[in-house]
Amino acid sequence: MFRIIKKSLKTGVVTGRYPQSAALQESIDPAAAEKAKPFRQSLVIREVDTGSCNACEMEMNALMNPVYDAERFGIRIAASPRHADALVVTGPVTVNMERALKDAYKQTPDPKIVIALGDCAITCGLFKGSYAVTGPVDRHVPVDVRIPGCPPRPAEILKALTELCGKHDRRQAAGS
Amino acid sequence: MADTESADDVLKAEFPPLVQIERTRGDFIQFLVQKELLPAVVQYLHTHPRWHSRLALLWAVDDRPMREGASLHYLFALDNARQWVVLSVELEGADRLFPSITPHLHAAQWYEREIRDMFGLIPIGHPDLRRLVRHEQWPKGTHPLQKRFPWNKVIGRQQGEYSFLHIEGEGVFEVPVGPIHAGIIEPGHFRFSVAGEPIMQLELRHFWKHRGVEKLFEQRILTDAVPLAERVSGDTTVGHSLAYCQAVETLTGLEVPRRGRFLRSLFLELERLHNHLGDVGAICNDTAYSLPHAHCGRLKEQVMQLNDRLSGSRFLRGVNRVGGVTVDLTPDCMTEIPKELGRLDEDFSELESIIAANSSLIDRLETTGVLTARTARDHAVVGVVGRASGLDYDLRRDRPFAAYGELAVKVATYHYGDVRARMRVRVDEIHESIRLIKRLCATMPAGPIAAEPGLDSKGPKTPKAGEWALSAVEGWRGEILYMVMAGENETIHRCKVRDPSFVNWPAIQWAVVGNIIPDFPLINKSFNLSYAGNDL
Numbered sequence: 001m002f003r004i005i006k007k008s009l010k011t012g013v014v015t016g017r018y019p020q021s022a023a024l025q026e027s028i029d030p031a032a033a034e035k036a037k038p039f040r041q042s043l044v045i046r047e048v049d050t051g052s053c054n055a056c057e058m059e060m061n062a063l064m065n066p067v068y069d070a071e072r073f074g075i076r077i078a079a080s081p082r083h084a085d086a087l088v089v090t091g092p093v094t095v096n097m098e099r100a101l102k103d104a105y106k107q108t109p110d111p112k113i114v115i116a117l118g119d120c121a122i123t124c125g126l127f128k129g130s131y132a133v134t135g136p137v138d139r140h141v142p143v144d145v146r147i148p149g150c151p152p153r154p155a156e157i158l159k160a161l162t163e164l165c166g167k168h169d170r171r172q173a174a175g176s
Numbered sequence: 177m178a179d180t181e182s183a184d185d186v187l188k189a190e191f192p193p194l195v196q197i198e199r200t201r202g203d204f205i206q207f208l209v210q211k212e213l214l215p216a217v218v219q220y221l222h223t224h225p226r227w228h229s230r231l232a233l234l235w236a237v238d239d240r241p242m243r244e245g246a247s248l249h250y251l252f253a254l255d256n257a258r259q260w261v262v263l264s265v266e267l268e269g270a271d272r273l274f275p276s277i278t279p280h281l282h283a284a285q286w287y288e289r290e291i292r293d294m295f296g297l298i299p300i301g302h303p304d305l306r307r308l309v310r311h312e313q314w315p316k317g318t319h320p321l322q323k324r325f326p327w328n329k330v331i332g333r334q335q336g337e338y339s340f341l342h343i344e345g346e347g348v349f350e351v352p353v354g355p356i357h358a359g360i361i362e363p364g365h366f367r368f369s370v371a372g373e374p375i376m377q378l379e380l381r382h383f384w385k386h387r388g389v390e391k392l393f394e395q396r397i398l399t400d401a402v403p404l405a406e407r408v409s410g411d412t413t414v415g416h417s418l419a420y421c422q423a424v425e426t427l428t429g430l431e432v433p434r435r436g437r438f439l440r441s442l443f444l445e446l447e448r449l450h451n452h453l454g455d456v457g458a459i460c461n462d463t464a465y466s467l468p469h470a471h472c473g474r475l476k477e478q479v480m481q482l483n484d485r486l487s488g489s490r491f492l493r494g495v496n497r498v499g500g501v502t503v504d505l506t507p508d509c510m511t512e513i514p515k516e517l518g519r520l521d522e523d524f525s526e527l528e529s530i531i532a533a534n535s536s537l538i539d540r541l542e543t544t545g546v547l548t549a550r551t552a553r554d555h556a557v558v559g560v561v562g563r564a565s566g567l568d569y570d571l572r573r574d575r576p577f578a579a580y581g582e583l584a585v586k587v588a589t590y591h592y593g594d595v596r597a598r599m600r601v602r603v604d605e606i607h608e609s610i611r612l613i614k615r616l617c618a619t620m621p622a623g624p625i626a627a628e629p630g631l632d633s634k635g636p637k638t639p640k641a642g643e644w645a646l647s648a649v650e651g652w653r654g655e656i657l658y659m660v661m662a663g664e665n666e667t668i669h670r671c672k673v674r675d676p677s678f679v680n681w682p683a684i685q686w687a688v689v690g691n692i693i694p695d696f697p698l699i700n701k702s703f704n705l706s707y708a709g710n711d712l
Contacts, residue, residue: 003526003530004467007471007526007527007530011471011474018481019481019484047360048356049356049361049362049363049385050363051387051708052410053407054409054411054706054708055410055411055413055491056410057362058410058454059490060360061360061454062476062477064360064473065470065473065474065477066470066473067477068477077359080358081356091385092387094385094386094387095311095314096311096383096384097355097384097385100356100363100384125407126403126407127392129327129328130387130388130392131320131325131326131328131329131330131388132320132386132387133387150407150493151491153484153490
């Protein structure tokens, strides 16, 4: 026990210790921001991977680590699309995942937001045109927010999500 | 004994009809085997105790237009990969049948099913000919890697359902999981048959993420496919791009300068470090012990931010190119990196003692998800998972590449094959990686970081159509293999990619038997295999 407390004291608070995201892409579409109004206090996300290379998944996971700690903005990950306010979709939508994506979309209660994360989800990236790919995501479900990058840095994802919820990362601004 | 004996003479003496193919490049022996003789040769290599053989790779090539027909190639690693033997079988014209070796060699099972799906070649005698890569809604006769199949064809849909293996009886029921899982992970389907709590059988249904990577390689030229290799499995960016670059370098005769090789090893170790740190935390988290997860998340983030500062990418994307690396490090970096990693090493050691002191955690990890050495060997399992089950095998030591010939790599091996062993392999490799990085920084030679095509006196040459090369890299998960075959005008005729996940996935079906379903996420995490690298 003593060891654990000592370790925690020694480590201190690491939240916000990350470099400023460089000039952010396009800002959030006002229509999407309007749609996100009911979720300002709490945004619950279901992540659906439709064929990404798993780098986007790693960066989504990084959002939940103590450095980015997305939960301090009320952003949480749900285990089921039925508990979600937003779907974060990564990957170019493969032939085999097409139905699962549509099912997950149908199972998400209205009102809902769809966020296409990464270049593959937005344009199919390097996989464009392949026989096994039917995307991009907006061919199958309506997309509200696009976060480009291959993969986007966690700081960029966090910035887009907080902007969507109308919040600012004060700790980060102070910390850097 | 086997160490001194070369496999080619022995094989020729055992099987006189074998024809050895002279190879000018690549460090392996190749034989042309008659179709009928193949099972016997495979049986011999597999069962004869002197070879300690392992089926490392099995791939097919549609040889058109160079030759009318397809061919199959079997790569066996003998004596811990110190010797490689390739057996090649040529099919003539419209011949679509080849003898299955799965009845002799369990490890061939998925490979042969994959070949049937992708090429339409039929393994005669295979016990399980259900579809693997193509899900049931793909129309009949869709074989994407045939040369006459257009890469951008829009494929139709048909009705169909996969028939899972069923266990019947009183109180037996099935639990389907996936393709979309509860956490932020990739899609895959798991079908459990349980009676009460313990798992009686697990069947995997993968390839949801099949993106047609191997076909996309064929649309590119040799020097221009590195970005695609980096995206085979995002978490193994350096491992895959390095394996691809090495294959092309062998093919074109490019010699990578010493500094380039050192930097490649350095980047590969950084990748190993951030992935292993994440895994140790995630294993603890799956037992609901979230404190190490938080600390490991922080340490992993530290390494990824270091990657970002060094290369401009958190995943070290774009560092490898054919002929060397693109990113050079300043002398300041060479002192900064060891300092930062030294602090991290200390930090992690403290955390390690906290983890080791938690008896309820250790109790949960021990004897959970045991993969026996026998099962691991039968499935030709590689990497961290194999080393935790007593397979003492690491390419960095056994078949050195990049700068590993000049480093003495300590290989961590455990014999229990349980979740704890897999975690301990990772913990040991974290310390070893840090040691190797410090060593690399201390002995970093000066000089160019990449071979400049044209400046080299020997000069790289354009490979002839049909020439191919193999390459192997010990990525953080395990052995990554690439086979690159050149086409006309520096195009790629065929590129076979094998992520370690492809051979390790089937083994998990045996590791979970007898465990309870709530332990499955933990076992799965301790394997931590890539879905993207498996599905291609």
